[in-house]
Amino acid sequence: MTPALEVEGVAFAYPDGHQALFGVSFAIQRGERVALLGPNGAGKTTLVLQCNGVLMPGAGRVVVTGLPVATEHLKEIRRRVGIVFQDPDDQLFMPTVAEDVAFGPANLGLRGAELETRVKAALAAVGMEEHAGRPPHHLSFGQRRRVAVATVLAMEPDILILDEPSSNLDPASRRELAEIVTGLDVTILMVTHDLPYALQLCPRALVMNGGAITADGPTAELLANAERLAANRLELPFGFDPAALRAH
Amino acid sequence: MGAGHAHPLYLPGTSPLHRAPPQCKIAASLLFVLAVVATPREAFWAFGLYAVALAGVATVGRVPLTLLARRLVIELPFLLFAVFLPFVGQGERVEVLGVPMAVGGLWGAWNIVAKGTLGVAASAIVAATTPVAELLRGLERLRLPKLLVTIAGFMVRYADVIADEVRRMRIARISRGHDPRWIWQARAVAASAGTLFIRSYERGERVYLAMVSRGYAGAMPVLEDLGATRAQWLAALCLPAMAALVAATAWGVRP
Numbered sequence: 001m002t003p004a005l006e007v008e009g010v011a012f013a014y015p016d017g018h019q020a021l022f023g024v025s026f027a028i029q030r031g032e033r034v035a036l037l038g039p040n041g042a043g044k045t046t047l048v049l050q051c052n053g054v055l056m057p058g059a060g061r062v063v064v065t066g067l068p069v070a071t072e073h074l075k076e077i078r079r080r081v082g083i084v085f086q087d088p089d090d091q092l093f094m095p096t097v098a099e100d101v102a103f104g105p106a107n108l109g110l111r112g113a114e115l116e117t118r119v120k121a122a123l124a125a126v127g128m129e130e131h132a133g134r135p136p137h138h139l140s141f142g143q144r145r146r147v148a149v150a151t152v153l154a155m156e157p158d159i160l161i162l163d164e165p166s167s168n169l170d171p172a173s174r175r176e177l178a179e180i181v182t183g184l185d186v187t188i189l190m191v192t193h194d195l196p197y198a199l200q201l202c203p204r205a206l207v208m209n210g211g212a213i214t215a216d217g218p219t220a221e222l223l224a225n226a227e228r229l230a231a232n233r234l235e236l237p238f239g240f241d242p243a244a245l246r247a248h
Numbered sequence: 249m250g251a252g253h254a255h256p257l258y259l260p261g262t263s264p265l266h267r268a269p270p271q272c273k274i275a276a277s278l279l280f281v282l283a284v285v286a287t288p289r290e291a292f293w294a295f296g297l298y299a300v301a302l303a304g305v306a307t308v309g310r311v312p313l314t315l316l317a318r319r320l321v322i323e324l325p326f327l328l329f330a331v332f333l334p335f336v337g338q339g340e341r342v343e344v345l346g347v348p349m350a351v352g353g354l355w356g357a358w359n360i361v362a363k364g365t366l367g368v369a370a371s372a373i374v375a376a377t378t379p380v381a382e383l384l385r386g387l388e389r390l391r392l393p394k395l396l397v398t399i400a401g402f403m404v405r406y407a408d409v410i411a412d413e414v415r416r417m418r419i420a421r422i423s424r425g426h427d428p429r430w431i432w433q434a435r436a437v438a439a440s441a442g443t444l445f446i447r448s449y450e451r452g453e454r455v456y457l458a459m460v461s462r463g464y465a466g467a468m469p470v471l472e473d474l475g476a477t478r479a480q481w482l483a484a485l486c487l488p489a490m491a492a493l494v495a496a497t498a499w500g501v502r503p
Contacts, residue, residue: 052461075463083461089409090454095381095401104462106469135381137408155462 002066003027004159004187005081009060010050020046022211023060028159030065033181033188035198035219038208039233044191047208048161051189052081065158079108082157086164088144092136097128097147100136104155122154123147126180142173146180159187166194195223195236207232257319257375264483265309265377269476270386272484273378277370279488283495284366289359291498298366298491302373305487309377319372323364330360380404389476398468402455410448417444 005028012021020043028034038044049055050062053069062069064080082104085091094100101119110118123129126146136144145165152160165181166174174197181188181201192198198205199219207215207222209232215222222228229235265273280298287294306316334344337353344354378386384404388397417440426436456464476484 049457054457054460075465078461078463081461083458085454085458085461087454089406090451091458093402093405093455093459095384095405099381103459103464103469107463107465135405137405151462 001030003063004030004032004065005051005189006063007047007050007060008063010047010057010062011059012046012050012055012057014046020211021050021057024208024211024213025060026206026213026216028187028189030158030187031185032204033190033202035202035205036189036191036208037193037195037198037205037222037232037234039193042208042232043211044208045163046211048083048163048189048191051159051161052078052083075108079155080158081161082152082155082159083161084145084148084152084163084165086167088136088141088148091148091151092144095135096133097123097136097139098132100147101132101150101154104151108155118154118156122150125153125184126150127176140173142169142176145169145173145177149177149180153184153186157186159189160184162188162190162192164192164194165190166192166197193234195229195234196240199223207234209233257372258379259311259315259376261310261377263308263310263377265305265311265373268377268484269389269480270378270382271389272386272476272480273374274383274386274390276484276488277374279485280370280491281367283488283491284363287363287495287498288502289355289362290502294494294498295362295366297494299369301487301490302366302369306369306373309373311373311376315376316369316372319376320365320368323368326364327361330357330364333357333360394468406448406451409451410444413444413447414440 007027008025010021010024011019013019024043024047036044036047046055050057051064051069053062053071053074056069056071064077067073067076067080069077092100094103098119101122102115105115105118119132120129123132126149128143128146128150131139131143131147136147139147149160149162149165162181165177169177178197178201181190188202190198190202202219205215205217205219205222206213207228214232215228223236284295284298287298303313306313333356334349334353337350337356340351341348342351342354343349374383384397384401387400388394421436421440426433428434428437
């Protein structure tokens with residue numbers, strides 16, 4: 001079966017000469033939930049932006065459900081890859097929640113009843129139907145993050161990429177978002193340095209450091225290896241017992 | 249945050265004025281203001297009629313007149329200028345309560361106060377009965393360039409976000425003992441403004457990135473076509489038509 005996302009030897013340097021990725025390779029199968037772990041500056045966000053062609057690799061290639069990321073089919077690539085950015089205020093810019101959720105599918109050419117159905121389904125998936133008519137800036141932070149997820153779900157992506165989904169969330173919003181994510185029937189790549197969240201949501205994890213993948217395996221095993229975590233500038237929160245993870 | 253208010257100027261309701269298409273309301277208020285401005289300043293009765301008509305419209309829209317009066321406060325700085333006119337004006341003078349005033353200046357001041365107040369009242373009524381999102385859609389329907397409407401939309405959307413950032417930066421400054429009282433202590437405030445500019449600029453880049461990721465290719469999608477019916481236009485144009493008639497009559501009966 002074609003993987004949902006295939007990254008092959010991707011290297012990338014920013015125009016200022018800073019090299020962010022050094023030959024990154026991995027594949028994510030359909031229906032998988034994978035965490036992308038790594039410290040700040042590891043190149044996680046740069047890698048994410050390669051997946052929908054906002055940045056183009058200097059070497060290597062990215063293939064999304066069989067379609068290579070290239071200028072001639074960027075529109076389709078951006079439909080297949082849905083990215084939820086870290087700050088919902090960057091993502092939600094339309095006057096109302098419903099209009100914002102409609103923005104993506106409308107760009108794909110949907111109109112009328114079809115568009116409305118998409119918007120309703122996406123808002124229902126994150127439990128925000130009753131807020132459809134409200135301006136985004138009057139929602140709580142957790143609600144805005146959920147709407148941000150809906151804006152991408154409305155495009156019915158093949159793969160959903162979440163950039164630091166748990167950042168700035170209070171514990172209840174964090175749990176609610178986890179429930180939504182586990183309930184979605186979509187391939188997920190979750191970028192985070194929130195290790196317990198990765199363990200809760202993603203059976204598999206990739207570890208990234210210095211612009212390269214340094215580990216790939218079951219999340220529980222990766223987190224139990226204290227030396228490897230330390231080598232990658234990752235740490236479990238205080239009070240977390242790595243031994244308990246093995247039993248997980 | 250989280251409260252159900254849509255915008256500080258908007259007064260939620262279901263009156264006929266609330267339900268009227270935004271483009272009709274905008275066009276009607278603009279034409280009304282034009283008629284008011286074109287009225288000769290000597291025709292006191294005409295301005296009285298305009299005021300009565302506006303009060304009528306406000307009542308239809310369930311906008312309390314006291315609230316409307318409070319919103320008129322925004323024009324005070326402009327009226328201040330008008331107050332000076334009778335004192336600094338040249339030419340013929342009259343005594344008002346023993347103070348000599350220029351006749352031309354008095355007329356000028358009256359002209360500004362009357363026309364300004366009617367204009368502000370008309371826009372305050374539109375603002376109180378139309379949510380900002382609909383105002384933007386109305387402007388788009390009136391064929392205002394899409395780019396301008398988009399920019400205005402972003403401004404409305406991000407004004408709160410940026411104001412929030414300003415507030416946080418101010419709190420962070422005063423928490424470190426900053427207590428600006430004099431103009432020469434403004435350096436930190438100016439530096440904050442610079443930082444704020446850079447931050448907003450960077451946010452603009454991130455917003456654009458998020459838009460591109462959702463298939464944005466340079467044009468905002470038209471989501472729904474909120475066309476107004478002929479009847480709605482006719483109803484909306486009643487007020488400016490009446491105002492135009494009054495203005496024309498005022499010119500006609502002018503000595």
